[in-house]
Structures are given as structure tokens and as C-alpha cells.
Amino acid sequence: MSRVLVFVEHDDGLVTETSLQALTIAGSIGDVEAVSVGSCGVGGWQIEHPMLSDYAPFAIAESLAQLVGAEMPAAVLAGGTERGNEVMAHLAALLDLPLAANVTRIVPSGEDWNLTRVRWGGSLLEECTLSAFIKLATVSPHSVTATAYGAAASATVFSPELTEAHVTTRVTERVTLTEGLTLTTAPVVVSGGRGVGSSEGFQVLEELAALIGGAVGCSRVVTNSGWRPHSDQVGQTGTRVAPDLYIACGISGAIQHWVGMMASKKVLAINTDADAPMVTKADYAVIGDLHPILDAIVAEVKRRQSS
Amino acid sequence: MKTLVCVKRVPAPGARINLTPDERAVDARHLSFTVSPHEECAVEEAIRLKEKHGGTVTVMTLGPVDAEEQLRYAMSVGADNAVLLSTDGSDWDPQATAAALSTRISDIERDEVFDLILFGNESADSGGYQVGIRIAHALGRPVISGIKGIDVNAGTVTARRETGSGFEVYQLPLPAVVAVKEGINLPRYPTLPGRLRAKKAEIMSAPAFATPGGLVMDRLFTPSEEKSVTSILGHGPEAAPAVVDLFVELGLM
Ligand SMILES: Cc1cc2nc3c(=O)[nH]c(=O)nc-3n(C[C@H](O)[C@H](O)[C@H](O)COP(=O)(O)OP(=O)(O)OC[C@H]3O[C@@H](n4cnc5c(N)ncnc54)[C@H](O)[C@@H]3O)c2cc1C
Numbered sequence: 150m151s152r153v154l155v156f157v158e159h160d161d162g163l164v165t166e167t168s169l170q171a172l173t174i175a176g177s178i179g180d181v182e183a184v185s186v187g188s189c190g191v192g193g194w195q196i197e198h199p200m201l202s203d204y205a206p207f208a209i210a211e212s213l214a215q216l217v218g219a220e221m222p223a224a225v226l227a228g229g230t231e232r233g234n235e236v237m238a239h240l241a242a243l244l245d246l247p248l249a250a251n252v253t254r255i256v257p258s259g260e261d262w263n264l265t266r267v268r269w270g271g272s273l274l275e276e277c278t279l280s281a282f283i284k285l286a287t288v289s290p291h292s293v294t295a296t297a298y299g300a301a302a303s304a305t306v307f308s309p310e311l312t313e314a315h316v317t318t319r320v321t322e323r324v325t326l327t328e329g330l331t332l333t334t335a336p337v338v339v340s341g342g343r344g345v346g347s348s349e350g351f352q353v354l355e356e357l358a359a360l361i362g363g364a365v366g367c368s369r370v371v372t373n374s375g376w377r378p379h380s381d382q383v384g385q386t387g388t389r390v391a392p393d394l395y396i397a398c399g400i401s402g403a404i405q406h407w408v409g410m411m412a413s414k415k416v417l418a419i420n421t422d423a424d425a426p427m428v429t430k431a432d433y434a435v436i437g438d439l440h441p442i443l444d445a446i447v448a449e450v451k452r453r454q455s456s
Numbered sequence: 457m458k459t460l461v462c463v464k465r466v467p468a469p470g471a472r473i474n475l476t477p478d479e480r481a482v483d484a485r486h487l488s489f490t491v492s493p494h495e496e497c498a499v500e501e502a503i504r505l506k507e508k509h510g511g512t513v514t515v516m517t518l519g520p521v522d523a524e525e526q527l528r529y530a531m532s533v534g535a536d537n538a539v540l541l542s543t544d545g546s547d548w549d550p551q552a553t554a555a556a557l558s559t560r561i562s563d564i565e566r567d568e569v570f571d572l573i574l575f576g577n578e579s580a581d582s583g584g585y586q587v588g589i590r591i592a593h594a595l596g597r598p599v600i601s602g603i604k605g606i607d608v609n610a611g612t613v614t615a616r617r618e619t620g621s622g623f624e625v626y627q628l629p630l631p632a633v634v635a636v637k638e639g640i641n642l643p644r645y646p647t648l649p650g651r652l653r654a655k656k657a658e659i660m661s662a663p664a665f666a667t668p669g670g671l672v673m674d675r676l677f678t679p680s681e682e683k684s685v686t687s688i689l690g691h692g693p694e695a696a697p698a699v700v701d702l703f704v705e706l707g708l709m
């Protein structure tokens with residue numbers, strides 16, 4: 150079987166879910182060898198270098214390129230995360246090879262790979278053919294369920310040769326902000342769109358969110374109008390959420406918004422337009438002007454909570 | 457300070473994406489066109505840097521002649537120069553795109569290099585996450601992606617990137633390449649004088665010819681969607697008790 154290197158990301162030794170998924174896909178097409186910077190207990194290769202004490206994408210890619218040069222695997226995969234995509238793009242540039250980002254399926258076919266990959270942030274898929282001496286791809290998050298992939302128990306240390314030029318781009322400072330409930334962790338997201346009408350209009354969404362332990366989200370029209378900060382935006386170029394309940398108030402359901410919340414377990418739409426795509430795609434809907442409806446819901450929640 | 461911004465013309469689909477009969481492109485007959493929000497913010501950031509430090513902003517695109525529309529939009533909000541690499545409108549793979557753009561950038565830089573080249577974090581349609589990084593390597597410049605804050609000071613660009621729990625800081629010596637994300641700023645709207653100026657502005661245009669890439673698109677398709685039946689909980693404020701019943705049923709109260 151062909152050898153597949155997988156660049157594995159980990160938090161202080163705990164391998165990330167997306168990396169486990171990449172290892173799983175790799176296991177279905179070849180013999181897997183994990184590669185990590187520092188130790189994370191998945192075996193394979195462990196890159197060690199004093200210059201890699203903090204994240205430095207070019208230096209990691211250079212290390213991978215040296216390992217690839219020495220070992221000549223058939224392919225290198227990584228998780229389709231911010232860092233996975235970044236490191237692999239550097240590797241592709243260094244090796245002058247094509248890179249398929251965010252694939253959901255890999256089917257080897259002769260010398261080539263037939264792939265399915267994500268376009269438009271997930272609203273469209275593409276079937277494509279990757280032809281290259283060494284195949285490079287990142288695996289779109291949640292494409293597969295992570296399973297055992299049969300990695301070696303022990304890791305071989307690989308010491309790359311790096312210079313200062315490789316670490317020009319590296320983390321020089323880290324700032325931690327303590328946040329309570331965030332968009333990505335809240336069990337309910339109360340989200341507002343153009344229909345909310347103004348930044349003041351969001352007060353009732355804030356109130357409802359506080360009452361039921363949720364976070365407030367919004368559409369791009371809202372951030373573009375300056376009603377809410379971009380950190381609240383859900384969608385293709387915002388945050389992706391997957392709460393138990395997503396309450397879409399005055400949001401039409403454009404595909405770029407939908408891809409950001411389609412993983413929600415249940416969707417409740419509140420909209421004046423019964424034919425809005427958000428309404429027709431939702432599990433539940435209330436038709437009408439969102440403000441009196443939200444006022445009534447807040448009052449009803451308070452009434453039941455106090456009784 | 458000289459800044460270059462690379463943008464890509466894409467259709468702006470609404471509630472669903474329709475495909476052409478050959479399933480190789482988005483059916484854009486009834487659609488308007490735009491650039492990725494990330495790239496809109498890259499243009500805005502370049503203009504703010506010009507307002508702060510002086511200099512010029514150049515926008516560049518590789519695409520059909522119609523992509524002039526996106527270049528003129530950038531000029532209407534303050535870009536000074538525009539460069540079009542015109543194609544037949546076919547889908548170029550990221551490697552070929554980066555090769556053509558970096559060759560053109562090197563040509564233009566015979567006079568003077570760009571201090572900063574800005575990209576979107578990923579293109580809206582293809583989402584390859586790589587064109588900017590490839591160009592940085594071709595030009596031999598440091599590069600960082602996923603950036604939501606930029607400061608330029610004394611030949612260094614300080615860039616901030618969000619993490620799950622805060623942010624990371626990177627410091628790159630100029631000339632450098634940065635790929636930015638929406639949220640780095642709130643882009644301005646064009647003014648009428650800006651629009652008029654952009655309408656008359658000259659665009660440097662040259663044809664580009666594709667080199668076959670190693671990644672070839674065969675077919676596009678829409679992901680299968682579970683058809684859900686919407687349960688209408690009611691009309692207007694009278695629906696409130698039914699909504700709160702739902703909260704209880706879902707274990708939220
Ligand atoms: C490349 C690209 C990326 C994008 N990324 C994102 C993204 O990340 N996130 C995002 O959200 N968008 C994104 N967009 C924009 C997207 O296409 C839509 O423009 C946007 O989502 C629409 O926001 P909206 O639903 O709030 O506004 P609209 O589409 O204007 O819808 C407003 C809705 O509110 C309803 N309404 C009006 N008044 C009331 C009322 N009083 N009570 C109840 N309902 C009312 C209307 O019936 C309508 O359904 C992107 C676009 C592009 C091209």
C-alpha cells in the first residue's frame with residue numbers, strides 16, 4: 150500500500166478532532182504515518198527543532214518538505230483547519246505541487262485521485278481530479294467520523310534543518326480573552342438579520358438569549374450596517390455554529406448564511422414572509438413581525454420561570 | 457507605502473446555487489457579481505493604510521474582461537491603479553492562478569516593489585486557501601493568513617489572528633504578504649465622485665493564458681439536503697406559548 154503522511158495538529162499532546170478525521174481518511178487509502186511537531190502519542194514522525202517552540206507555518210512546511218524529500222510518500226494530508234490549510238499551502242508552494250483544499254472524499258484511480266471537495270464554504274461540492282507525483286490535500290472538517298486508523302505506537306524523531314528565514318513568520322505574542330458563552334459553544338443562538346431593523350432592535354434578542362442561556366448571532370447585512378460586531382456574524386465568512394436550537398429572526402436564509410448554521414439541530418424561523426427560504430427550510434416557524442413576537446416570547450419565558 | 461490587493465470576481469448567489477447544464481459553473485445569468493467579503497475588506501484595509509501612511513493602492517485580478525467591474529468598484533472606494541489579467545473566463549486552478557499573478561506582479565515591480573500585498577483569506581467560490589501563500593513564495597516574501605488586524609510601523613507589519621480563546625500576534629518585515637478576513641474593518645461605500653472617477657479610470661490590461669494545472673474540476677453539484685417539513689407554530693405574538701413549549705421540549709428551560 151502507498152504511504153500517506155498526515156500532518157497532525159494537537160493541543161499540548163491532545164490530537165484535534167479534525168486531525169483524527171484526516172488520519173481516518175488517510176487510513177482508507179494507504180499506510181498512515183502521522184507527523185506532528187512535538188509529541189502527541191500517535192506515532193509516526195515527531196518533528197523536533199528549537200525554532201519550532203511556537204507556531205511558525207513556513208518553518209513547519211519546510212520541515213515537512215524535508216521529510217517528504219527523504220521519505221518520498223505518495224501523499225501528504227492535513228485537517229482543513231486554519232493552520233492545516235496554511236501549512237499545506239506553504240508545502241505545496243515549496244514543492245511546486247497542486248493542493249486540493251477541504252476534500253470530503255478521496256478515491257484513488259490509477260495514478261490519479263478522484264476527489265470531492267468543498268466550494269462556496271460548503272454550499273457547493275466539486276468533483277475533481279488530482280494528478281501529481283505526490284498528492285497534497287486537506288480534509289474538510291466533519292467529512293468522516295474519526296475511527297482507528299492503525300498508526301505505529303512509537304514516533305521517530307525527525308530533526309529538520311531550519312534557519313532564521315524560516316521563522317520570520319511566527320507567533321510573537323499571545324493574548325487570551327476570557328469569554329463566557331460564545332457563539333460556537335452556546336446551546337441556543339438567537340440570531341438577527343435585516344428584519345431586526347437597528348442595533349437597538351437587538352436588545353430583545355439579547356434579553357431572550359440571556360433568559361435561555363444563549364448567544365446572539367447575526368447576518369452579514371447586520372454587521373455591514375454596523376449594528377453588531379463581525380464576531381457575531383454567522384456564515385461563510387463569519388462563524389460556523391451548531392447549537393441545539395438556532396432562532397433566525399428576520400433572516401432571509403441566503404445560502405452564505407445557511408452554510409454557517411445548517412449544522413444546527415433545530416431551526417426556528419421568525420419572519421414576516423412565509424415564503425422566505427429560512428422559513429421553508431426551518432423545522433419550526435412563526436410568521437409575523439419579529440419584535441412583538443419576541444416581546445411576547447420574553448414575557449412568556451419570564452412568566453414560566455417565575456411560576 | 458505601496459499596497460497591492462488581489463481580488464477575484466465571483467457571482468453572488470441568493471438562497472440557492474443553480475448550475476449550468478454542463479455542471480461546470482454556477483449559472484450566473486440572473487446573478488450580480490462581487491468579490492469575497494474578505495477581499496472587500498482587503499481593499500478597505502489598503503485604502504486605510506494609504507490614508508494613514510500615504511502612497512498608492514493597486515488592485516489586480518485574473519479573470520474575464522467583465523472583471524473590470526470589480527476593479528472599478530475598488531477604484532470607486534479609493535484604489536489608484538487597476539490591473540487586469542484577462543482570461544476566457546474558464547476555471548483556473550490555484551497553482552496556475554498564482555503563477556500568472558506573480559509573474560505580472562514581478563513585471564510591475566521592476567519600477568518599485570509593493571510594500572504590502574493583501575489577499576482574501578480564501579476565494580468565495582473556490583476556497584483554495586493558497587493563492588496568496590504561493591505568490592509570497594514566488595516573490596520570496598514572508599506571509600501570514602487569517603488576519604483580522606494590521607498595523608504598519610517602521611518597516612514592520614504587525615498582524616493579529618483570532619484563535620478560539622483570544623488572538624495571536626505576528627510581526628513581519630516589509631515587503632510582506634498578508635491574507636485577511638472579513639471583520640478586520642467595516643468597508644466604506646463608494647461615493648458619487650468616486651464612482652465617476654472610477655468609470656473613467658484607465659485599467660492596465662493584458663491577456664493571460666492558462667497553463668494546465670494538476671487539479672482539474674470535473675463537475676459541480678449541490679450537497680443533498682434533507683427535506684424538512686416546517687411546522688408553523690403560529691402567527692404573531694399569539695405563538696409565544698407554543699415557542700416556549702418548544703424551548704421546554706428541547707431542554708432549554
Ligand atoms: C461570498 C459571500 C459571502 C457571504 N458571507 C455571508 C456570511 O458569512 N453571513 C451572512 O449572513 N451573509 C453572508 N453573505 C451575504 C448573504 O448573501 C446575504 O446578503 C445576507 O445573509 C442577507 O442577510 P439578511 O437575511 O439579514 O437580509 P435579507 O436577505 O434582506 O433578509 C431580511 C429578512 O427579514 C425579513 N423581515 C423583514 N422585516 C421583518 C420583520 N419586521 N419581522 C420579521 N422578519 C422581517 C424579510 O422577510 C427577509 O426574509 C455573503 C455573501 C457573499 C457573496
Ligand SMILES: Nc1ncnc2c1ncn2[C@@H]1O[C@H](COP(=O)(O)O)[C@@H](O)[C@H]1O
Nearest residue numbers: 462463518575576578579584585586587
Ligand atoms: N483569479 C484571481 N485573481 C486575483 N486574485 C485572486 C484570484 N484567485 C484568488 N485570488 C486571491 O487569492 C485569495 C485566495 O484564493 P484561493 O486560494 O482561491 O482561496 C483570494 O481571496 C484573492 O485575494
